[in-house]
Amino acid sequence: MTHRHLTAAAALTACTALLLSGCGSGDDPEGKSDDKIAGAEDASSSSPSASAPDDSKRPSIKLPKDDVLIFENRKTGDPKKDAVLSDNEQRLRAIDAAIIEGDPESEPVYFYSARDAAVSAAKSIQSYVDDDLSVTGTVRYFDRSVTFRSDGSARLTYCSDETKGFAKERKTGKVLQSAPDENSYVFYDTRLDRNEAGVWQTTGVKSQRGAEQCQP
Template sequence: MNRRALPAVAALSATAALLMTACSSGSGGGGSSSDKIKGVDHGSAASPSASAAREPGGAQRPNIKLPTSFQVEFTGWTNSDPKLQAILDDSKQQLMGSYAAIIAGNPNDAPMAFYNTGEALMTGKQWIKGFADKDLTLIGKTRAYKPQARISPNGSGTFFYCVDESKSSTRNTKTNKVTGTPADKAQVLYRTKLSKNSSGVWQTTFVTTTQGGCR
């Protein structure tokens, strides 16, 4: 289990048990050779398309909003393959929902159960409770970049991406003490595994992180 130090902002639900590797026989994901994540087996990749978009269908997805005091920038989160774009779209909302739950101090915030299941949901709730118990909220800005998605022959998904925490911090809501993320741990590699539920939502089942894994 790879638990992040509490002040590191992008930890969130990234406390699950297993490291996931990319599916070597899966479908290709977006990203040029310059965008490859060190240490990740990317296989064959399809070029991302800036015009690619997916209209959410099936399930009624929750509306997630973050306060102006904490924002997330998503760079390159498009893919020419609509099946892989669906993974990017739901993974984006999963990350946003985790941030929103920390800021709300509510491990049971609705998007958590909507976009997470199994081990990811259980450990995510525990992690968010850790923030709440220490009266911590999030401020500043993070950037999520270098997304790499795969779909395996059995229909499960694997998703890798990076988060830059260098401009984000935690703030104690009682003392107003601000704690930034150390520079050597600011570029965080996320490895996630997903499954599509009966409503067509790609839910995160496992997450692990590597601090400094995206230098």
């Protein structure tokens, strides 16, 4: 059974040179986002004095009409939380665009990702490239919730509904559809750090496919 973001290839054993100085799983399996990530350069800063990002310098991300990402709870009324949600949204769009373009070194992915999250994104994109697959359909992101830690980092949790999102063969365009089941729903627990440019970069990701809290 093929699910959109469940890659068919085995995890890569080497990291893309563009990424960081260290390799890792890309996930924070215990959700302990305050831990230091060994071997990875800390390119982000959670300093509250970081200036707001210059929108003119943000990379352009374009998705084809057959790839639709729906984000619920986009506005909380808190500008800081809304900025976290927005930058996470752009990261997810960037990853889809990179998969569709077949480009593991796509610049927008690393604009919104750093450390382990950048490594895991590269592995995921590369596995689609290796299997000659792309993505299509609609994925809905819901139950998005932002909290802030004492160190200035953000914790963002959310669910995804992939019942209408699928992988597709790049050469033939054949959509690899499968009947929806509990594994079509995924729970994400992520860490974001605000860098010196004011961008909330995702730096750690923990995910659980078939999570009970995301089921309809």
